[in-house]
Amino acid sequence: MNITYRCPQCDRSVRVELSGGVVVCPACRAQIEPPPSAWRDGELERCLVCPSGELYVRKDFPQRWGLAIIVVGFLLSSVAWAYHRSLLSLGILIATALLDALLYWLVGDVVACYRCHAEYRGVAGRGRIRPFDLAVHERFRRQAARQTLSAKQ
Ligand SMILES: [Zn+2]
Ligand SMILES: [Zn+2]
Numbered sequence: 001m002n003i004t005y006r007c008p009q010c011d012r013s014v015r016v017e018l019s020g021g022v023v024v025c026p027a028c029r030a031q032i033e034p035p036p037s038a039w040r041d042g043e044l045e046r047c048l049v050c051p052s053g054e055l056y057v058r059k060d061f062p063q064r065w066g067l068a069i070i071v072v073g074f075l076l077s078s079v080a081w082a083y084h085r086s087l088l089s090l091g092i093l094i095a096t097a098l099l100d101a102l103l104y105w106l107v108g109d110v111v112a113c114y115r116c117h118a119e120y121r122g123v124a125g126r127g128r129i130r131p132f133d134l135a136v137h138e139r140f141r142r143q144a145a146r147q148t149l150s151a152k153q
Helices: 063-082 086-106 134-152
Strands: 002-006 013-017 055-059 109-113 119-121
Touching: 063 086
Parallel strands: none
Antiparallel strands: 002 013, 002 119, 055 109, 109 119
């Protein structure tokens, strides 16, 4: 399992392979020691980087790739259309959609934290973690905005 997170000590985005119980920043060696309650029956119970227990699971889909495939497919299809190859044009669009779906199906899951945006890959047993919920995300976003505001005052 590895974690991608923003180190609270040096503020850098780092990625660590987790072997023991302690998360060590590869940039500044700052340690985060999650409590044993972070795990239950070998399943992730809460975020290891921050104390939040709100995690979600999403597809580890590189958004830029997905977009690039669609844009390229659309351009090729437009070129075919301009040359009056309507069947080819349609074929390219369908192939693009299929490729997109295939890629989505092939990629693994990533578990992420609403609060600190840490990402966990290769997490064993994520049965209890629910998919992304916009309402929870909004709640944390507002909370973070309030904190930034009060920190400025
Ligand atoms: Zn650090
Ligand atoms: Zn977190």
